Amino acid sequence: MTIMIVDDEPDIRESIKDVLNTAGYEVVAMSNGQEAFEYLKTRKVRMMLVDFSMPGMSGEELLLSLETVNKRPPALIITALAPWRMLKLLKYGIGYIRKPVNTKLLIGTIETMIKKEAANECAQPC
Amino acid sequence: MDNYHLSQTGCDLNERLDAISRLSANISHKLNNHLTYMYNYMFILKNNITDPAQINLANKIENGLNRIRDILQELIDISSPSLDNLVQTDVASLSEEVVQSFSREISERGIDISISGNATVITSRKKLLKALMNMVNNSIESEADKITISHMEGKENITISINDNGSGIKIDDKEMLFEPFFTSKQNAKGMGLYIAVQAIKSIGGTIALSSSANDKGAEFIVTLPK
Numbered sequence: 001m002t003i004m005i006v007d008d009e010p011d012i013r014e015s016i017k018d019v020l021n022t023a024g025y026e027v028v029a030m031s032n033g034q035e036a037f038e039y040l041k042t043r044k045v046r047m048m049l050v051d052f053s054m055p056g057m058s059g060e061e062l063l064l065s066l067e068t069v070n071k072r073p074p075a076l077i078i079t080a081l082a083p084w085r086m087l088k089l090l091k092y093g094i095g096y097i098r099k100p101v102n103t104k105l106l107i108g109t110i111e112t113m114i115k116k117e118a119a120n121e122c123a124q125p126c
Numbered sequence: 127m128d129n130y131h132l133s134q135t136g137c138d139l140n141e142r143l144d145a146i147s148r149l150s151a152n153i154s155h156k157l158n159n160h161l162t163y164m165y166n167y168m169f170i171l172k173n174n175i176t177d178p179a180q181i182n183l184a185n186k187i188e189n190g191l192n193r194i195r196d197i198l199q200e201l202i203d204i205s206s207p208s209l210d211n212l213v214q215t216d217v218a219s220l221s222e223e224v225v226q227s228f229s230r231e232i233s234e235r236g237i238d239i240s241i242s243g244n245a246t247v248i249t250s251r252k253k254l255l256k257a258l259m260n261m262v263n264n265s266i267e268s269e270a271d272k273i274t275i276s277h278m279e280g281k282e283n284i285t286i287s288i289n290d291n292g293s294g295i296k297i298d299d300k301e302m303l304f305e306p307f308f309t310s311k312q313n314a315k316g317m318g319l320y321i322a323v324q325a326i327k328s329i330g331g332t333i334a335l336s337s338s339a340n341d342k343g344a345e346f347i348v349t350l351p352k
Binding site for chain 1: 154155158159160161162163164165166167168169170173191195198202
């Protein structure tokens with residue numbers, strides 16, 4: 001099961017990759033929104049973790065672009081900003097977790113979102 | 127009394143505070159990333175140790191990280207515009223609440239604290255409460271034994287004055303007083319007045335400071351538009 005992390009900060013990519021690996025996930029790490037968008041045009045991941053504030057294509061722009069082409073996997077925004085700044089994204093069912101990340105909460109949230117998505121998929125004809 | 131008005135001394139001081147606010151927010155964002163890095167590896171470490179003494183040490187480190195996190199969160203939140211509800215606020219009642227929250231310190235130190243006048247204003251109750259809490263706390267920490275909170279309502283503004291007879295503010299400290307982490311007191315974090323001025327600015331108000339020529343006592347005057 002592959003999770004994508006998109007963050008311009010190498011420490012975030014490295015440490016989240018290590019945490020998710022210990023939790024049994026495979027991880028693909030992207031350093032910018034454009035790279036992530038190109039990847040997801042042709043490949044799928046189970047879920048993505050996205051930094052809100054990135055240079056170039058921001059996390060918000062990335063997620064809205066993926067939404068437009070119907071290629072957005074379940075997503076969790078990771079940011080130090082307050083939740084009201086995410087209102088535009090939250091209405092698309094995108095999750096939100098505040099930096100600095102509570103690691104236990106992060107893993108629990110990922111598990112919940114993946115289970116929920118799997119349940120939604122089976123609600124349609126399997 | 128010398129008057130030291132934030133909105134006049136300059137545009138200089140206001141611009142500096144705005145710059146500090148932006149710098150604080152930027153630094154906080156960066157540090158939050160490094161904190162995330164540390165929390166992640168602390169999580170992995172704790173999952174790999176079973177010795178209670180080592181777990182205890184790891185918990186102590188995590189407590190330290192939590193304290194850093196809380197300071198950074200405060201800096202980011204106070205520097206951001208907010209979507210607090212704006213409500214009709216009875217300012218004297220708010221001051222009563224502030225005094226009530228310090229009842230233990232007031233009683234223990236025998237502080238004579240009085241509230242007079244009243245005013246109502248449509249504002250963020252949460253931000254105004256935060257500012258008043260920090261200014262009254264400042265008066266208490268300055269060893270005042272008399273604090274007077276008075277309110278006045280004008281046609282276009284309301285004013286809240288917090289006057290104390292504490293240790294006052296040295297003339298050399300005035301420029302730095304509202305900056306984060308500046309303090310002349312032992313064991314104080316130095317965030318209180320910075321938070322107060324940012325909170326008042328975010329609701330469209332100003333804070334003026336008066337202190338006597340012999341550096342004894344101080345008066346903060348908050349002005350809010352109606």
